[in-house]
Amino acid sequence: MTHRKLLQTAAALAADYLDSLPTRAVAPTVAALDSLRALDRPFPERPTDPLAVLRELDARGSPATIASAGGRFFGFVVGGSLPAAVAANVLAAAWDQNAGITVLAPGAAAFEAVALRWLLEALHLPPQAAGGFVTGATMANFTCLAAARYALLERSGWDVEADGLFGAPPLTVVVGDEVHVSVVKALGLLGLGRSRVVRVPTDGQGRMRADRLPPLDSRTIVCIQAGNVNTGACDPVGEVSRAAHESGAWLHVDGAFGLWAGAAPARAPLVAGVEDADSWALDAHKWLNVPYDSGVALCRDAAALWRSMAPGPAAYLVHGSTREPDDYTPELSRRARGVEIWAALASLGRTGLADLVERCCRHAACFAAGLDAAGYEVLNDVTLNQVLVSFGDDAKTRRVIEGIQADGTCWCGGTVWHGRAAMRISVSSWATTEDDVERSLAAMIRVARAVA
Numbered sequence: 001m002t003h004r005k006l007l008q009t010a011a012a013l014a015a016d017y018l019d020s021l022p023t024r025a026v027a028p029t030v031a032a033l034d035s036l037r038a039l040d041r042p043f044p045e046r047p048t049d050p051l052a053v054l055r056e057l058d059a060r061g062s063p064a065t066i067a068s069a070g071g072r073f074f075g076f077v078v079g080g081s082l083p084a085a086v087a088a089n090v091l092a093a094a095w096d097q098n099a100g101i102t103v104l105a106p107g108a109a110a111f112e113a114v115a116l117r118w119l120l121e122a123l124h125l126p127p128q129a130a131g132g133f134v135t136g137a138t139m140a141n142f143t144c145l146a147a148a149r150y151a152l153l154e155r156s157g158w159d160v161e162a163d164g165l166f167g168a169p170p171l172t173v174v175v176g177d178e179v180h181v182s183v184v185k186a187l188g189l190l191g192l193g194r195s196r197v198v199r200v201p202t203d204g205q206g207r208m209r210a211d212r213l214p215p216l217d218s219r220t221i222v223c224i225q226a227g228n229v230n231t232g233a234c235d236p237v238g239e240v241s242r243a244a245h246e247s248g249a250w251l252h253v254d255g256a257f258g259l260w261a262g263a264a265p266a267r268a269p270l271v272a273g274v275e276d277a278d279s280w281a282l283d284a285h286k287w288l289n290v291p292y293d294s295g296v297a298l299c300r301d302a303a304a305l306w307r308s309m310a311p312g313p314a315a316y317l318v319h320g321s322t323r324e325p326d327d328y329t330p331e332l333s334r335r336a337r338g339v340e341i342w343a344a345l346a347s348l349g350r351t352g353l354a355d356l357v358e359r360c361c362r363h364a365a366c367f368a369a370g371l372d373a374a375g376y377e378v379l380n381d382v383t384l385n386q387v388l389v390s391f392g393d394d395a396k397t398r399r400v401i402e403g404i405q406a407d408g409t410c411w412c413g414g415t416v417w418h419g420r421a422a423m424r425i426s427v428s429s430w431a432t433t434e435d436d437v438e439r440s441l442a443a444m445i446r447v448a449r450a451v452a
């Protein structure tokens with residue numbers, strides 16, 4: 001079996017899969033899920049031809065997917081994958097580079113460095129910021145908060161990387177009451193405690209109330225959010241960053257998807273001021289629409305990120321004079337994520353990226369207007385890409401969500417918003433067209449009326 005035949009078959013199957021999405025139900029059928037049971041067989045004694053392996057993967061795996069790569073998946077906050085990014089992923093898989101170290105992957109390191117510079121430019125963040133290419137916003141939050149922990153303790157005369165947290169001066173962490181669970185998890189991993197955080201009350205859109213901030217000092221990390229996972233709202237950056245910087249606190253932004261608003265001129269005011277923060281967690285697999293898994297940790301103080309992440313001396317780790325990718329991430333060996341980010345940004349350009357973000361926001365506004373006109377209650381101010389809708393009482397809303405998922409035209413998830421059950425629509429994919437929005441809206445209204 002030659003590489004060529006196998007990879008051409010894989011590419012053809014992948015293209016067939018993507019071509020099937022416009023007409024396929026978004027959720028897999030019961031038969032598709034049943035077929036997965038055949039996988040439960042003993043570890044084979046002998047080799048199988050790779051082409052046969054690939055064919056089984058396609059026959060059983062492709063139908064058992066959620067069609068989140070298509071234009072009618074609106075669950076969680078999940079982007080599709082841009083054509084250039086999927087293609088880059090395929091090529092980079094063939095390269096099989098260990099992108100952690102420049103001597104092992106000079107090309108990947110160069111693409112990554114350029115991707116970092118372009119990202120900072122696209123989002124109007126400080127050009128001198130350092131960045132690490134990690135698995136997603138959870139690890140981006142972890143990485144940024146490790147840098148914050150290092151920097152604040154270093155200013156207090158304590159080297160946390162060398163001496164750990166036992167006996168260290170205490171740090172305070174302030175978060176909004178609707179902080180993403182991944183920030184809280186990262187704080188736990190860092191020894192800063194999941195429950196030790198000070199929670200600031202939030203307003204009707206889930207934004208931290210700046211007037212309720214506790215006193216801050218130079219041993220406080222303040223975590224704000226750009227893009228509430230329910231409403232899409234951004235915390236009041238200006239007020240919080242003034243308070244943080246007057247007191248010497250560290251300001252971290254969890255901007256997994258919301259930071260991308262900065263790339264679209266009409267939406268950028270929603271996140272104005274984020275550039276004044278000290279660190280930023282960003283997802284690329286959400287709104288930049290690159291394949292999983294891909295996030296970026298960005299830190300104004302490059303030295304703090306480097307001091308908290310660089311692996312330290314090892315005789316066999318040959319480091320040159322250029323930026324070493326593994327000096328900025330928890331991982332040592334890893335895949336070449338920066339290549340896909342580079343490909344996505346290169347294919348979009350500034351106008352294409354702005355258009356991707358803006359289009360998703362416009363689609364979200366169409367959903368909100370259409371559902372409102374049909375008599376259903378939109379619960380949030382739809383300023384970004386997120387819509388929360390109630391179809392009546394909680395039980396009815398839950399039945400409608402189940403009905404919509406079973407109908408298969410589109411897929412939306414449920415949430416509880418300020419005590420009420422709601423359906424959450426997140427428009428985060430380049431692949432969503434106006435026709436997708438119309439078809440999905442019609443299906444939502446049809447199912448909701450049938451449930452009534």
Ligand SMILES: *Cc1c(COP(=O)(O)O)cnc(C)c1O
Nearest residue numbers: 136137138180182229254256283
């Ligand atoms: C999605 C999300 C995260 C977690 O990101 P992962 O990529 O799933 O690790 C963190 N914060 C916010 C605001 C998010 O939307």
